[in-house]
Amino acid sequence: MARGNRIKKDDAIYHVMIRSISEVPLFKKDRDKDIYLEEMKKRQEMHKFKVYAYCLMTNHAHFMIDANGADISKIMHGLNHKYAITFNRLHKRHGHLFQDRFKSKIVDTDRYLVVLSAYIHNNPLKIKGYEYHLEEYKYSSLKVYLGLEKDKTGLLDEDYVMKFFGSNVQVARENYMKFVYVCDYERLKKEMEFEDEKTEYRSEKTVLVRDFDPDKIMEFVAEETGTKKVMLYIKNSKNTKVARALAALLMRCLCDFKCSDICKILGNITQSRVSKLCSIGVELISTEDKYRNIIEKFISKYQSHQPQISQINQSYQAQIEQLQP
Structure with missing residues (x-):
């Protein structure tokens, strides 16, 4: 039976679930989980999606992902393909790792959003030792939600969910704790009582429009890197590798281009080379201060020519009121 087309929307939030084939664990060691999250962070730099929760x-594994105008299939297929190659190499195996394609479901209501976050964070419940200590599970975003740890992955935007539980951080954390936990509330509450630099949750959903002009990107990158625009089209020039890498990354992110589309723009270049240039671009914006905000700088310069960014700012007070003592 043929698989149905995946339902996708540019402004959607998705519940994404990945699973390994039955005879192979998806993550044999903690290091495998670290590798997956690190690769997801690289993809986030490339596609500018948001992660609201994970376990x-x-x-x-479960994730709540706001595609932010990107294609969720491109994000997950690329991520899972790269991880499977790395996993097989590290563990000296061959063949499929993932059970079919990833599963995804659109989060279409605020109630689904908050209940899903609790469901994701309750996944370790049946693991011995975590029945009453969900917040201690290392590979879950719950500890960040409760303010017990900073987000070490760099992936997480917990504010969007937490704002439904109150604008004051401490109140929101207590409300969320009641929402997720069924017991041992007082013990965890004591652990949460410390100073925090954040006092309010203020987060609105935005959607990044992905139809910028690639020619504008080429002009912008040439200007930012001090390179003549025409040189960006010349293959195998060591002097333009940085500029070509940044141009490829920006087109992948802001034009929603495939590697094959970028090949047509740059000319006389393979898809594998474009993929490598995008990886170099991610490395540049992650490590070089002068390029760290280049995507945001381009958007700021040219977004006035784009359609208005949509915003969602809805309350969920009826649900929260039920949590109050």
Whole structure:
């Protein structure tokens, strides 16, 4: 039976679930989980999607992802393909790792949003030792939600969910704790009582429009790197590798281009080379201060020519009121 087309929307939030084939764990070691999250962070730099919650288990993982105008299939297929190659190499195996394609479901209501976050964070519940200590599970975003740890992955935007539980951070954390936990509330509450530099949650959903003009990107990158625009089209020039890498990355992110589309723009270049240039671009914006905000700088310069960014700012007070003592 043929698989149905995946339902996708540019402004959607998705519940994404990945699972390994039955005879192989998806993550044999903690390091495998670290590798997956690190690769997801690289993809986030490339596609500018948002992660609202996550939990990685032994043979599966759950994520709440705001595609932010990007294609969720491109994000997950690229991520899972790269991870499977790395996993097989590290563990000296061959063949498929993932059970079919990833599963995704659109989060279409605020109630679904907050209940899903609790469901994701409750995944370790049946693991011995975590029945009453969900916040101690290392590969879950719950500890960040409760203010017990900073986000070490760099992936997470917990504010969007937490704002439904109150604008004051401490109040929101207490409300969320009641929402997720069924017992041992007082113990965890004591652990949360410390100073925090954040006092309010202020977060609105924005959607990044992905139809910028590639020619504008080429002009912008040439200007930012001090390179003549025409040189960006010349293959195998060591002097233009940085500029070509940044141009490829920006086109991948802001034009929603495939590698094959970028090949047509740059000319006389393979898809594998474009993929490598995008990886170099991610490395540049991650490590070089002068390029760290180049995507945001381009958007700021040219977004006035784009359609208005949509915003969602809805309350969820009826649900929260039920949590109050």
